[in-house]
Amino acid sequence: MMRMPRGGRVLLATCLGSLFVLVLYFQSITKPEPGVKTGSRPEINKRSPLSTPYNGDQQLELLAAHRSLQGRRELLEQACLTHTRKRRVLSPEDLKHLIVDDKHSLIYCYVPKVACTNWKRVLMVLTSDGRYTDPLSIPANEAHIAGNLRTLSEFSVPEINKRLRSYLKFIFVREPFERLVSAYRNKFTRSYNTAFHKRYGTKIIQRHRDNPEPRALREGNDVSFQEFVQYLVDPWTQREEPFNEHWERVHSLCHPCLIHYDVVGKYETLEPDAQAVLKLARVDGSLQFPTSGKSTRTDGNMAAHFFKHISPFYQKKLFNLYRMDFLLFNYSTPEYLRTR
Numbered sequence: 631m632m633r634m635p636r637g638g639r640v641l642l643a644t645c646l647g648s649l650f651v652l653v654l655y656f657q658s659i660t661k662p663e664p665g666v667k668t669g670s671r672p673e674i675n676k677r678s679p680l681s682t683p684y685n686g687d688q689q690l691e692l693l694a695a696h697r698s699l700q701g702r703r704e705l706l707e708q709a710c711l712t713h714t715r716k717r718r719v720l721s722p723e724d725l726k727h728l729i730v731d732d733k734h735s736l737i738y739c740y741v742p743k744v745a746c747t748n749w750k751r752v753l754m755v756l757t758s759d760g761r762y763t764d765p766l767s768i769p770a771n772e773a774h775i776a777g778n779l780r781t782l783s784e785f786s787v788p789e790i791n792k793r794l795r796s797y798l799k800f801i802f803v804r805e806p807f808e809r810l811v812s813a814y815r816n817k818f819t820r821s822y823n824t825a826f827h828k829r830y831g832t833k834i835i836q837r838h839r840d841n842p843e844p845r846a847l848r849e850g851n852d853v854s855f856q857e858f859v860q861y862l863v864d865p866w867t868q869r870e871e872p873f874n875e876h877w878e879r880v881h882s883l884c885h886p887c888l889i890h891y892d893v894v895g896k897y898e899t900l901e902p903d904a905q906a907v908l909k910l911a912r913v914d915g916s917l918q919f920p921t922s923g924k925s926t927r928t929d930g931n932m933a934a935h936f937f938k939h940i941s942p943f944y945q946k947k948l949f950n951l952y953r954m955d956f957l958l959f960n961y962s963t964p965e966y967l968r969t970r
């Protein structure tokens with residue numbers, strides 16, 4: 631038998647212990663909860679803005695907002711029960727997208743192309759000890775520097791479990807194909823995104839274009855939406871490596887059937903949902919979620935335009951790929967889709 635050095639044995643024991651704790655935690659949360667009022671996580675009640683005095687109008691508004699957020703959580707839970715068969719166990723690796731704010735007991739799972747830059751800015755303000763006060767004073771690229779914010783994957787398993795049990799956990803989602811088209815436009819049609827062109831564009835053109843020009847092969851800067859779709863539905867793509875986070879499904883980034891988010895915010899109702907989160911988090915009222923000058927909803931119908939040029943065959947494959955995100959977050963099948 632191989633003799634393990636002492637350090638190795640300790641490490642192995644720690645790993646096994648850690649695994650055990652994660653299994654226990656996720657078993658305990660997979661039981662359906664009866665609702666917000668009862669159940670094992672009373673913290674949402676404790677934080678409910680309804681428990682603090684407000685004037686009548688505000689109270690009614692908050693009540694309506696609270697109901698719709700609760701409805702989304704219940705729908706998500708039901709969809710998880712209906713559509714996921716095997717429960718798998720999460721490892722710290724799966725928690726890289728969960729940003730932690732220990733000061734306000736918050737966990738936010740960031741989804742690219744769903745206002746995540748602004749949420750990261752807000753979390754930087756919240757965790758900065760007063761160094762920042764205005765989210766918009768933080769340059770976008772700084773908000774994305776790994777290490778400026780802590781993620782749940784950096785903690786030990788007991789520390790992870792403690793936070794998952796007691797923090798307010800939230801996520802923001804968006805209509806899956808609007809998000810996908812937004813990612814395509816941002817990463818493949820803007821001339822400045824050379825990193826994406828080189829990393830993904832060249833590969834996509836090489837695999838999915840007949841007789842590509844040498845320049846296109848070299849630059850990767852003119853990928854069509856059709857080629858991008860072919861790349862996504864090609865089984866080889868995901869066998870080779872996981873999707874880039876900009877087009878990875880929320881289901882895979884944030885594990886919404888294993889982590890019970892207290893708030894499921896939507897991009898389509900970003901402002902009220904963001905306000906609701908900040909209220910529930912008991913954040914100082916002077917901090918507002920930044921809403922940029924150009925409305926986020928003006929581009930609400932981009933996908934229909936881009937899907938016109940995609941054949942029914944590929945539309946169907948793509949819908950199957952993103953199906954869970956449609957089902958879990960109550961997005962209906964787009965009317966423009968031709969999937970017969």
Ligand SMILES: *[C@@H]1O[C@H](CO)[C@@H](O)[C@H](O)[C@H]1NC(C)=O
Nearest residue numbers: 698701702703705960961962
């Ligand atoms: C789900 O979507 C339907 C149709 O858009 C809507 O009427 C319903 O209120 C939504 N349910 C929840 C819980 O958000």
